[in-house]
Amino acid sequence: MQRFLLATGLCVFLFSAPEIFAQTAKGPDEELKEFEKLMDQEILETMESKEYEEEKPLGSKELKRLDLMEERLKKVEGVARQRTTTFGTRGNALGATSTGVNRLFNPAISLNGLFTGAYRSEDNRKGSSGSALGNEFDTGFDVQELEFNAVAFVDNFLKGVMVLALHDLDAIEIEETYVDFVPFQNLSIRAGKYFTPFGRHNLLHAHQFPFIDAPLANVAVLGAEDGINEVALGINPILPLPWFSEFNFLIMDGRNDELFDSDFSDDLAYLMHSKNLWDLGENATLELGASYAFGQNGTSFEDTRTHVVGGDMTLIWSPLNRTRFRSLIWQSEYLAKFKSGAFDPTTAAAAPDEDVGGVYTSIQYQIHQRWWIQGRYGFVGLHQDARADEDTHRYSALLAFANSEFQSIRLQYNFIDFEDNGSRGFDEEHQxxxxxxxxxxxHPAHTY
Amino acid sequence: MLKNKSVPVGNLLVAWCLGFFLFGTPANVHAKLHIVSTTTDLAAIAEEVGRNLVEVNFICRGYQDPHYVDPKPSFMRLMNQADLLLYHGLDLEGTWLPQIIEGSRNRKVRFGQMGNLDMSLGIDPILEIPQGIVDRSMGDIHPFGNPHYSMDPVNGMTLADSMAERLSILDPDNEKTYHANAEDFKSRVASKLKEWHEKLHDFEGTRIVTYHRSWSYFFHRFGLKYLGNIEIRPGILPSPRHLAELAVEMKRRKSDLILNANYYPPKWAELLAKKSGGRVAVLPVHIKGEPQVNTYIELIDYLVDQIAEKLSGSAGK
Known part of the structure; x- marks a missing residue:
């Protein structure tokens, strides 16, 4: 009963904002008709108002604002303008505070907040989230993440970035801190801790995820925390090819517990990624990528390496003429890891290999200037042997309202199907x- | 504990990658200076100034809203080959251009380099600089002022001068040619300027509704005025109340022209026209915004003719 009430409450809460969600049930024509009806009422009220009869100025805030703007224009045009040099960028000259400290050189700072509500049909033991594949959230409300982002040029060579993340209001993590450097034409170098370019999704911060949760394949293969987010030195050239082709080669410290957990400090890990993009006319692009990473995963007299492979395909259709406000993103990824079992010197036996792979494919369709509908299918179970965990399928649907690029409200439904269930006690779950x-x-612009 | 490793694969990879990518990529060699501009307006003027000495490409199409451009990697590839980047500045391209510059790995066009030219630096006056505190409750406001300055033909002449100056620094052998080309362009614009003023002279002081404040510099030059804007604030869609107020005010002032840049949805303008008895002109605001508008002079010519024609017979001021 409680679950039912909670699920109902979430839905009612979301759909109780009529100004926002009423639009979903209507086509564009119907929406415009309703707008026109409301406008007619406003015109009628204004025409019948005392002010109109007496032919006085309307006095609305909007018209006052316009008059003010006209006055300001006149002032601006009369003011002798401070000119900057032709090598700089025109900007606000007000930089000094009352203490004489110049604020112009402060980093660009942004904060991002993610507040979530969740309902799970199964396994509502407190703290069960994250204990198994597919249950990233507990039933209830939570602050999923608060992110602090600071970006600035360090000097004429380096750009510095720092991203701090506060998870579940109880842990602060240095999510990224790195510098970018372009030492030669066609080549950039990135050094620090950052989300590595292993496929498409691994690059994203939580607030950039196309869905509220990460794809199953990323969680199962790269780890539930941050995927492959490593202290690394990466070189990133653009290759001289007839299409956009970027290559990334990273030397990583290899601290990812899921993949590279060697006890030896000289056991570095390596990552390579190739990103290729073609324009399909002026309204669409096709991106194909391939990724490979490897490193030692345990202490042993023998090599016990983890090999991680990935492939990604993204088709984006986004008409340049925004009068239609329609766009579509179709993205798919394959990820797999092949982790050799570590040698245990106490038993003189090697642990079994941990191989697992998965895929996801998702479609995001913008149906209105501010509305998106999305669908995703994810599967984990490739390359597993008989001793491994069950196969998992997840079907997701999402409705998003984005009033601007700075805020969105999203409602997502997941159906998870666990095949060959063993220890869970249930084989299906609704979220x-x-x-x-x-x-x-x-906030800096997100990658394409 | 001893370790026994078979092949130093990582070391080999490091050596190979460093060797190939640091020293193996060919340098850019151009017979002509390669210019990339953010808009078609800047591209067209750059072609006038550089002529056969330059190769010009642009990012944003003439019928595309320059406030919102996807920073596609293909633009990074284009920028990778550029000797000179021209952009409007004043935050017009602020959400997408920095990513293209960084992704290009082209040191020549990075901020502060000679190959990076913010065209707003030569423009005076900059209109509509917000006074006081600026925040996002004001919509997608441009904190440094209105960036649509290329709509004023006098500014078009200033842009040509700025480009000639910078091209002369990058290619000093052809300094005289760049300045001569700029002077030629300016003289053609100046001769048209008188004709444009004459065509719009009778309509000075006329109040016009527009979707966005894309027209401020054009209005400023030719003595036209805003009655209001369809969007409540920059980038914010209109409400019924806002459009109703505009409709009533249009009737009161007998103002009947609504200008809608061709990359904004026309439905709000059409609805406003229906309620106010006005008429809508959907017009390009950038070169190549319509097939018949391919040069700077053609753009201003087209706008002057269209607006003069629409205002003829209108009683509103």
């Missing part, structure tokens, strides 16, 4: 997730 995502401050 409803709700998320408010907002950004304040000067």
């Amino acid at each position: 409803v997730l709700l998320q408010l995502n907002f950004t304040i401050g000067s």
Whole structure:
């Protein structure tokens, strides 16, 4: 009963914002008709108002604002303008505080907040989230993440980035801290801790995820925490090919517990990624990528390495003429890891290999200027042998309302099907997730 | 504990990658200076100034909203080959251009380099610089002022001068040619300027509704005025109340022209026209925004003719 009430509450909460969600049930024509009806009422009220009869100025805030703007224009045009040099960028000259400290050189700072509500039909033991594949959220409400982002040029060579993340209000993590450097034409170098370019999804911060949760394949193969987020030195050239082709080669410290957990400090890990993009006319692009990483995963007299492979395909259709406000993103990824079992010197036996692979494919379709509908299918179970965990399928549907690029409200439904269930005690699960995502401050643009 | 490793694969990879990518990539060699501009307006003027000495490409199409451009990697590839980047500045391209510059791995066009030219630096005055505190409750406001300055033909002449100056620094052998080309362009614009003023002279002071404040510099030059804007604030869709107020005000002032840049949805303008008895003109605001608009002079010519024609017979001021 409680579960039912919670699920109902989440849905009612979401759909009780009529101004936002009423639009989903209507086509564009019907929506415009309703707008026109409301406008007619407003015109009628205004025409019947005392002010109109007496032919006085309307005095609306909007018209006052316009008059003010006209006045300001006149002022601006009369003011002798401070000119900057032709080598700089025109900007606000007000930089100094009352203490004489110049704020112009402060980093661009932004904060992002993710508030989530979740309902799970199964396994509502407190703290069960994250204990198994597919249950990233507990039933209830939570602050999923607060992110602090600071970006600035260090000097004429380096750009510095720092991203701190506060998870579940109880742990602060240095999610990224790195510098970028372009030493030669066609080549950039990145050094620090960052989300490595292993496929498409691994690059994303939580607030950039196309869905509220990460794809199953990423969680199962790369780890539930941050995927392959490593202290690394990476070189990233653009290859001289007839299409956009970027290659990444990274030397990583190899601290990822899921993949590279060697006890030896000289056991580095390595990652390679190739990203290729073609324009399909002016409204669409096709991206194909391939990734490979390897490193030692345990202490042994023998090599016990983990090999991780991935392939990704992304088709984006986004008409340049925004009068239609339609776009579509179709993204698919394959990820797999082949982890040799570590040698245990106490038993003189090697642990079994841990091989697992998965795929996901998702479609995001913008149906209106501010509305998106999305679907995703994910599967984990490739390359597993008979001793391994069960296969898992997840079907997701999502409805998103984005009033601007700085905030969105998203409602997601997941159906998870666990095949050959062993220890869970259930073989199906339904989830409803709700998320408010907002950004304040000067946030850098997201990657294409 | 001893370790027994078979092949130093990592070391080999490091050596190979460093060797190939640091020293193996060919340098860019151009017979012509390669210019990349953010908009078609800047591209067209750059072609006038550089002529056969330059090769010009642009990122944003003439019928595309320059506020919102996807930073596609293909643009990074284009920028990778550039000797000179021209952009409007004033935050017009602020959400997408930095990513293209960084992704290009082209040191020449990075901020602060000679190959990076913010065209707003030569523009004076900059209109509509917000006074006081600026925040996002004001919509997608441009904190440094209105960036649509290329709509004023006098600014078009200033842009040509700025480009000639910078091209002369990058290619000093052809300094005289760049300046001569700029002077030629300016003289053609100047001769048209009188004609444009004459065509719009009778409509000075006329109040016009527009979707966005893309027209401020054009209005400023030719003495036209805003009655209001369809969007409530920059980038914010209109409400019924806002459009109703505009409709009533249009009737009161007998103002009947609504200008809608051709990359904004026309449905709000059409609805406003229906309620106010006005008429809508959907017009390009950038070169190549329509098939018949391929040069700077053609753009201003087209806008002046269209607006003069629409205002003829209108009683509103």
